[in-house]
Amino acid sequence: MEVFWSRGFAATSTDDLLQAMNIGRQSLYNAFGDKRTLYLEALSAYQLKTTSGHLRRLSEPTSALEGIRALLRGLIAEDDRVRCLGCMGVGSVGEFGTTDALLMEQRAKVSAALGTRITERIREGQAGGEIDNGLDAEEASAFVQVTMTGLQLAARAGGGLEELRAIASFATDRLRAV
Amino acid sequence: MEVFWSRGFAATSTDDLLQAMNIGRQSLYNAFGDKRTLYLEALSAYQLKTTSGHLRRLSEPTSALEGIRALLRGLIAEDDRVRCLGCMGVGSVGEFGTTDALLMEQRAKVSAALGTRITERIREGQAGGEIDNGLDAEEASAFVQVTMTGLQLAARAGGGLEELRAIASFATDRLRAV
């Protein structure tokens, strides 16, 4: 997962994977079938791990708006070496775009689940008067997700911790009721 | 440029390039040196072309906020086949991250130039009372740039024209003075 995450699919050789996992070639092919299947499994594992973190932060029991802030700020890893890897899901979009149907399907599921929860949380904030009632909750949710990917790409480009977290907070505050 | 744009660096073979350009192998190596140099030139050409468009739309003589809206909405190509390619610059960030010093330098230049102009335009909007005076103009500019990359990645993921333009407008409106 880490090798694919940092280098992407095409630039990762099977030898890279063998070395990283410290196993023999046949073991890899027995266990995963082929390179692409292993990539899909690695991406699945990545998404499972990260999505649960996103949902947890989003639901932090402070308030709806603070949940969104925690979601966005939480994307940005503190450790430089982790932060500059960005997000493997974002990487897979960049590398494959719309060319892989299975990947698109997998992506759509994760994105929809998160989107639904963000929408809920925004409605909650609107009900509580904390988030601007004039906003369409679904549009705001899509906006939050676009901000997520924008931040993750900026992290991969080498953006600094404080700089990126400030942008995350800035975006969050744009949703606030006046 | 189009081949690298759609497939990225690693997944593009020199044969792909020869076929696309309809030239012989030696001609490519005479003209460009090697694959990486050609990629850098292609990316440069791409950035030159797109950045001038961004600046033009940003400076559209309607108003500052409408300039930002035009910038963000203008990122999203109408033609499905173009839109789903996303942005080659974003692709290069995804593929190389912080691993290529030359690429980072080139990126920083383009981003700084655009960022400066966005900041100016935001200050203009603030002076005119159209954009919220409480915002830090540089932070708002960084936010706009993160939104740009987020939109371009969403485009590469297969996002629809109207959906993405709506998000662009949503983000723009978040800067509006109350």
Added chain:
DNA sequence: CCTTTTTTTGACTAAACAGTCCATAACTAA
């Protein structure tokens, strides 16, 4: 204990890869 199944090892294959070489063709300029 022995047999059967699973896992690992390392050698192997065929194709794809980036980049080179050299002879030839096409221009340029006097």
Added chain:
DNA sequence: TTAGTTATGGACTGTTTAGTCAAAAAAAGG
């Protein structure tokens, strides 16, 4: 016309690639 330069075509090289094969080693089961 001709000498000199530049561009092209096509064969070639050595390496890397994803994936396979078969024999040996290890584990599991009775």
